């Protein structure tokens with residue numbers, strides 16, 4: 103379904119919700135919250151804390167017995183289903199746990215069947231190097247595997263690049279019938295540029311239209327990945343899944359790092375939990391971190407005491423310690439997620455360490471105004487936005503006022519789907535009732551005196567009779583489009599109608615073409631994706647990145 107039509111469908115849904123009366127909304131909201139709380143508490147309380155602390159001895163897992171890997175793919179090629187099967191295979195979750203796409207925890211992810219937030223799960227797996235299959239043989243060693251399930255949609259590629267920083271390898275999942283698609287290309291290059299080991303997995307081989315040989319030759323011609331290295335699987339029927347974890351262990355290197363050095367870790371993600379406060383996901387690059395120790399932040403210079411530390415197995419399981427190469431969570435008395443800056447280096451207080459490279463800041467592509475549906479609800483909306491941005495730090499927020507709508511906020515998003523998901527989460531998780539303005543893209547204006555200004559909202563362009571606007575720049579993106587060859591003509595016409603400039607044009611096999619265009623972002627924000635899907639009968643796939 104087109105991005106924009108998904109958007110308009112949700113708007114319709116939002117309008118329907120607005121017509122519900124507020125006591126009903128608040129009762130739904132409190133029931134949801136209660137249900138989540140009960141689910142969490144029952145799994146958490148099923149064992150006592152000390153029992154769980156003692157259950158898992160992480161000192162058994164030196165770096166050589168750890169593998170950190172991510173699952174990357176185009177939208178809907180089966181990442182989350184595959185992640186489920188691997189969690190079942192390693193007994194991390196029960197088979198038939200009655201909750202498909204286990205790691206897609208948000209309500210919006212379940213309703214839309216998409217992943218928007220990367221999730222990590224630690225698994226333990228007995229591997230026999232001689233048989234390359236596992237379990238119950240004598241010469242086995244147990245490995246600790248950290249699996250990171252990532253979103254497929256272009257708007258959330260920021261989540262993918264962050265996840266890859268904690269990994270040494272990836273499973274590149276490709277649908278056996280659809281073959282390589284636009285986000286397969288984008289994700290492959292993210293992994294390739296990070297020097298990660300890439301294991302191609304051709305999934306959905308159970309489909310009648312599956313053609314693994316064609317996909318293998320696409321992988322060879324586009325990415326130089328050898329056909330013999332591809333694993334053929336069906337996450338639906340379970341076929342071929344037994345080869346995956348042995349391949350992860352044998353083909354992905356263990357995490358590097360210095361065991362004896364002071365603790366140094368990368369802050370991968372953070373979110374706010376009502377009971378525990380700020381929970382940070384960290385990758386321990388060097389050294390060991392125990393509960394009770396003090397850590398400092400390179401970004402803020404603040405020092406904190408670690409009050410809880412452990413792994414996601416797949417829920418939070420305290421272990422009291424994390425060693426070099428391990429990925430887990432840490433609670434340290436940070437009061438808000440603003441203190442937990444994603445990409446920050448945390449280290450043993452009073453030690454001297456080299457900061458880790460961190461991440462590029464998220465780039466906001468579209469902006470929109472958010473106003474309370476009822477003007478008197480401004481405070482409630484303000485609270486809801488503040489709480490949600492604690493769990494989605496990639497949104498930027500500033501206050502603004504509109505003549506018609508009163509006091510509100512201008513928010514920057516990574517793309518239209520991200521904006522839509524943020525709106526939906528505000529309504530579903532925080533019961534906010536909002537009116538949002540038409541999305542805009544940021545323009546840069548230059549004045550006759552040489553000064554420049556970035557304007558996200560046309561209404562806020564200052565008019566100063568003493569200064570003349572001499573130049574104006576609009577943001578552009580580089581779009582990658584993959585289409586069956588019969589649609590090349592109409593797609594070229596669409597792109598040139600939208601002021602696109604062709605940058606590349608090639609064939610990925612006898613039936614499919616790959617085109618690259620530089621396009622003004624504004625053209626895409628309107629209805630480009632819907633048009634593209636319409637003129638290609640839904641066969642086009644599309645990805646874009648900022649062209650600067």
Ligand SMILES: Nc1nc2c(ncn2[C@@H]2O[C@H](COP(=O)(O)OP(=O)(O)OP(=O)(O)O)[C@@H](O)[C@H]2O)c(=O)[nH]1
Pocket residue numbers: 175176177178179180181182183184203215216217218252253254255305306307308309335336337338339
């Ligand atoms: N026939 C078949 N269907 C599959 C297989 N694996 C996954 N699916 C289905 O494909 C659809 C998408 O699967 P997901 O696991 O949600 O895909 P995803 O890549 O995680 O999707 P995003 O998170 O949105 O990027 C679901 O309806 C799955 O049931 C498979 O091996 N065979």
